[in-house]
Amino acid sequence: MSDVEKESQLLMVSQVMATRQTILPKRLIEPGPSVVEIEKLFLAASTAPDHDLINPWRFLVIPAHKREDLGELFAHALSERDPSATDEQLEQARDKARRSPLLMVLIVDAAKGDPEIDMHERVLSAGCAVQNFMLLANAMGYGTGLTSGKALKAESFRSGLQLKRAEHAICFLNVGTVSSRKPFKPRPEAHQFVQVWGD
Numbered sequence: 001m002s003d004v005e006k007e008s009q010l011l012m013v014s015q016v017m018a019t020r021q022t023i024l025p026k027r028l029i030e031p032g033p034s035v036v037e038i039e040k041l042f043l044a045a046s047t048a049p050d051h052d053l054i055n056p057w058r059f060l061v062i063p064a065h066k067r068e069d070l071g072e073l074f075a076h077a078l079s080e081r082d083p084s085a086t087d088e089q090l091e092q093a094r095d096k097a098r099r100s101p102l103l104m105v106l107i108v109d110a111a112k113g114d115p116e117i118d119m120h121e122r123v124l125s126a127g128c129a130v131q132n133f134m135l136l137a138n139a140m141g142y143g144t145g146l147t148s149g150k151a152l153k154a155e156s157f158r159s160g161l162q163l164k165r166a167e168h169a170i171c172f173l174n175v176g177t178v179s180s181r182k183p184f185k186p187r188p189e190a191h192q193f194v195q196v197w198g199d
Contacts, residue, residue, distance in 0.1 A: 016135055016138055016139045017135060018187075019138060020134060020135060020138045020144075021143070021181065021182075021184060022144070022145045022146065023143035023144060023145045023174075023178050023181065024145055025096070025099035025100045025103075025145055025147060025172075025174040026099055027143070027178060027179050027180050027181070028099065028100040028101065028143050028144075028145065028174055028175065028176030028177065028178065028179070029101070029176055029177050029178075029179045030101050030176065030177065031101065031176075031177055032100070032101025032102040032142070032175055032176045032177070033101075033102055033137065033140065033142060033175060037140055038102070040136065041133050041136055041137055041140075041175075042059070042133070044132040044133055044135070044136040045059070045129040045130070045132050045133045046129070047132055048125050048126075048128035048129035048131075048132055049124075049125055049128055050125050051117050051121055051125070052113060052114050052117060054112055054113025054114060054117060054122075055112070055113075056108055056109050056110075056112050056113060056117070056121075056122035056125060056126070057106060057107065057108045057109070057122065057125060057126035057129060058107050058109070059104045059105070059106060059107075059173070060104055060105040060107055060161060061102075061103075061104045062097070062103045062104060062105070067097045067098055067103075068094075068097070069160070070097035070103075070160075071093070071094030071095070071096070071097035071098065072094065073097075073151070073156065073157050073160040073161070074093040074094055074096050074097055074151050074157075075090045075091075075093045075094050076154075076156050076157075076160075077093070077150070077151035077154035077156055077157045078090060078093040078151070080154055080156060081150060081154070093151075096147075096149075099174065100145075100174035100175060100176045101175065101176040101177070102174070102175035102176060103172060103173075103174055103175075104172070104173050105152075105161065105169050105170075105171075105172055105173075106126055106130060106169070106170045106171050106172075106173055107161075107163065107167050107168065107169055107170065108122050108123055108126050108167070108168050108170055109122070109164070109166055109167050109168075110122065110166040110167070110168065111164075111165075111166035112166075123170065126170060130146070130171075130173060133173070134173075137175055141177075142175055142176060142177060142178070143175070143176060143177065143178035143181075144173065144174065144175050145173075145174045146171045146172065146173060146174075147171060147172045147174060148170070148171040148172070152169040152170075152171070153169075157169070
């Protein structure tokens with residue numbers, strides 16, 4: 001690869017990273033990624049650092065025909081936390097399952113593989129996988145957003161997703177076409193998050 005080609009590639013990658021922005025699920029609409037694009041996105045995720053290649057994380061895709069079931073899990077988790085939740089609040093909880101064309105749960109397994117590889121490493125690997133996925137999705141022209149919430153910790157929610165005891169639902173990953181964007185927030189400058197030991 002020539003120096004010109006390297007410079008062009010570097011500029012392209014830098015632009016993809018600099019233009020990545022969190023998009024709220026309600027602003028992610030059809031069309032979502034195609035089957036072929038989704039395969040490429042998961043391939044990008046698979047390149048994340050993974051100590052001892054234990055693959056401690058997985059993506060649980062929520063297909064269209066399971067969205068209503070997921071909505072009921074959201075509503076049930078809310079009613080468990082707040083028995084006084086109104087019908088309107090329960091419907092708002094259900095609505096979380098209807099947003100974004102591609103919806104999945106990031107799950108990290110604390111028990112898979114070598115037990116010496118602690119949870120922090122496993123979550124970090126999962127985070128790298130998600131970032132790889134989101135950056136490629138951004139390069140494809142899609143928007144992405146991570147969402148979480150108390151429902152992910154609810155025992156009924158975990159049971160509904162058929163999670164094992166050592167598995168942790170970390171967040172939802174939402175992908176789709178961007179209907180509208182908020183203005184970009186300024187990124188932190190290096191001096192705000194880099195420190196030299198001893199200074």
